[in-house]
Amino acid sequence: MGVTIAKSVNEACAVLAENPATTVLAGGTDLMVQVNRGAHSMEAVLDLSRIPELKKWTIEDSQIILGAGVSYTDFTHPELASFIPALAQAARTIGSPQIRNAGTLGGNLATASPAGDTIPVLVAMDACIQLKSSTGTREVSITEFITGVKANSLKPGEIIESIRVPVFKGPQEFLKVGTRNAMVISVVSLALVTDYLGRNLRIGVGSVSPVPFRATEAEEFISHEFDWETNSNLSEAVINKFSELVADSTEPIDDHRGTANYRKHAVKVLAKRALERVSAGNIK
DSSP: OEEEEOSSHHHHHHHHHHOTTOEEESSOTTHHHHHHTTSOOOSEEEEOTTOGGGGOEEEETTEEEEETTOBHHHHTSHHHHHHOHHHHHHHHTSSOHHHHHHOBHHHHHHHTOTTOTTHHHHHHTTOEEEEEETTEEEEEEHHHHEEETTEEOOOTTOEEEEEEEEOOSSOEEEEEESSSSSSSOOSEEEEEEEETTTTEEEEEEESSSSSOEEOHHHHHHHHHHSOTTTOOOOOHHHHHHHHHHHHHTOOOOOBTTBOHHHHHHHHHHHHHHHHHHHHTSOOO
């Protein structure tokens, strides 16, 4: 097995152009599980972990540009967490400190698992993915990028270069249910993002359908009911209706982590809890 350690994005793209079948390795937290199980063989490996430009993040206008190599630990640093608190909340629930140090945002996206913890946040925020190859760059929305269960729209020779995320004014919440509170694969996950300027509450849901998605009917309902002027408490009836709409939008399955009925119940609880926390926050 040959391993190439790329030092730049252009070098990585050149390697893939020569051999598109090369396995791309970032943090390896998902890939190496498959390798150890014998489910993935690697004849040639391209290591992206030494590329400095993939580890950077910047603010441009009202958007944040995240390099694909930004780690889960990076998201918990106060400066970055202040822009996207829901991603910081998600990152704190992922694995052990060693996993959070190694695992990357680009790797989580490329794996495209329905249970990927960063993905509901990015879906709720309408993130866009910049893909790079030796022939150029293209950008796709996150809903275009994730095409199915552990399937994405990367073309041969492409890598994820960066992720562009709008910065919204208002409180955010990420919640998940697993067999314990952290260091566990999600049975259900949910992100709720307040867009005070757009007067919209955005909901991303994971682990309850083939791909994470936005609960648009629930968004429309609660954005209309929310008191954007005074942020007064929502009625119990409104909160219950919202959580029911979120649950009704899901398509869960039975598996070894939980039944479809349990997932339906759990997402309703998470939606209610997230809304109560957001509506109690200061959005002005």
